[in-house]
Amino acid sequence: MAGLYTQNSSCVKINLKKFFGASPMLVQTSAAVIPFLGSEIQASYKASRVVILPIPYEATTTYRKGTENGPDALLEASIQLEYYDDELEREICKDARIYTHGAIADTKGGQRISAQTMLRETRDTISGLIDDSKFVIAIGGEHSITTGIVDAYRQRSSEPFTVVQIDAHGDLRHEYEGSIYNHACVMRRIVDMGLPTLPVAIRSLCQEEADLIKQKSIPVIWARHIAQNPHWIEEAIATIPTERVFITIDLDGIDPALMPGVGTPEPGGLNWYALLTFLRRLFETHQVIGCDVMELAPVVDSVVSQFSAAKLVYKLIGYQTLAQR
Numbered sequence: 001m002a003g004l005y006t007q008n009s010s011c012v013k014i015n016l017k018k019f020f021g022a023s024p025m026l027v028q029t030s031a032a033v034i035p036f037l038g039s040e041i042q043a044s045y046k047a048s049r050v051v052i053l054p055i056p057y058e059a060t061t062t063y064r065k066g067t068e069n070g071p072d073a074l075l076e077a078s079i080q081l082e083y084y085d086d087e088l089e090r091e092i093c094k095d096a097r098i099y100t101h102g103a104i105a106d107t108k109g110g111q112r113i114s115a116q117t118m119l120r121e122t123r124d125t126i127s128g129l130i131d132d133s134k135f136v137i138a139i140g141g142e143h144s145i146t147t148g149i150v151d152a153y154r155q156r157s158s159e160p161f162t163v164v165q166i167d168a169h170g171d172l173r174h175e176y177e178g179s180i181y182n183h184a185c186v187m188r189r190i191v192d193m194g195l196p197t198l199p200v201a202i203r204s205l206c207q208e209e210a211d212l213i214k215q216k217s218i219p220v221i222w223a224r225h226i227a228q229n230p231h232w233i234e235e236a237i238a239t240i241p242t243e244r245v246f247i248t249i250d251l252d253g254i255d256p257a258l259m260p261g262v263g264t265p266e267p268g269g270l271n272w273y274a275l276l277t278f279l280r281r282l283f284e285t286h287q288v289i290g291c292d293v294m295e296l297a298p299v300v301d302s303v304v305s306q307f308s309a310a311k312l313v314y315k316l317i318g319y320q321t322l323a324q325r
């Protein structure tokens, strides 16, 4: 995979020291990964504030496959990011104290892991990170993983929180292809937990989901509404009923022209700056307790999706770091 970058043009920055690093990678579990932004930037676990948690789990994706390769591709692409953020006017990584955890629930190489095992491992790992006061950004992997992540926050939280979902799809089916843990059911499991949700950029759903949205009065921010209403961000933020939020980003919420590397691409998604403006406002107006970035399924011979996903993760880190000041 390293060859992906070296094959490209001479304008691509290659920093081998950043890539391989001088110090050994610190990982808690067996599956070692490339640290986000490279080992030069990696904080020790103890000193870290932000933890990137790779979850390369894939079992139920139905259209394009490859989400189990998402975390590795995102981390590898992150090596190419500039430390300096032009919007935030600083090298945000120098304040953020980022640690990249070893991969969990890894299905690469044909390893079979049941949904229950994946959810338990995810819940236990996230719970430990919450107990250590880490801000976690989980990277997937298929969207069903989010059930385990959110369940950990629910168990550890004394205060209520809203799950803000950026996604093309409702993901509100009770069951799909014989499993209630299919990636098409993830938000239904979260609604069943009794948590309020705010789905954003939705543009694909079935009758069952449309009926549930009406029945439960779920405040959906439709993608076609976003395209026509310049005030959608403030309106969306005003509908959030709690001070605390968890953000789950299915990358197919973004327009597939910008993010083709997803399992189920849908036309008409968020553009880059609309997405960033919304996220920044969320961090400014609410207490974000955690995030995930899901469903990256890299496209052969293109690095656009993984690089954009890596940059999105860096933006989340930046907005979260500024919100702590």
Ligand SMILES: [Mn+2]
Residues within 6 Å of the ligand: 167, 168, 169, 250, 252, 253, 264
């Ligand atoms: Mn989706």
